[in-house]
Amino acid sequence: MAIDVDTVTKIARLARLNVPEGDKLRLASELSGIFGWIEQLNAVDTTGIDPLSSVSAVLLPFRDDKVTDGGIAERILANAPGGAVYLDPDAPGTGGFFTVPKVVE
Numbered sequence: 001m002a003i004d005v006d007t008v009t010k011i012a013r014l015a016r017l018n019v020p021e022g023d024k025l026r027l028a029s030e031l032s033g034i035f036g037w038i039e040q041l042n043a044v045d046t047t048g049i050d051p052l053s054s055v056s057a058v059l060l061p062f063r064d065d066k067v068t069d070g071g072i073a074e075r076i077l078a079n080a081p082g083g084a085v086y087l088d089p090d091a092p093g094t095g096g097f098f099t100v101p102k103v104v105e
Helices: 005-014 021-042 073-078
Strands: 084-086 096-098
Touching: 005 021
Parallel strands: none
Antiparallel strands: 084 096
């Protein structure tokens, strides 16, 4: 796919880039080369090849999803400016909350 100077000008305008006139011909040539490589890659038959994110088959280590610290909500909320609302931690769906000023009218 050949990119001309007019296409480079349009791309630069859409991307809000200030490209000097002297650089547009060079950029057109470089973009044409890039699109040439893309066309070569598109011509490669990849049927039967699984997609991969890495060339090495390394699995990430997993850890248990559990809280390793905490249980100090009362102490944290005690530092809240303007006071804080603390509900029963044993009741489902409740917990400590910071009170903040209204920002939307």
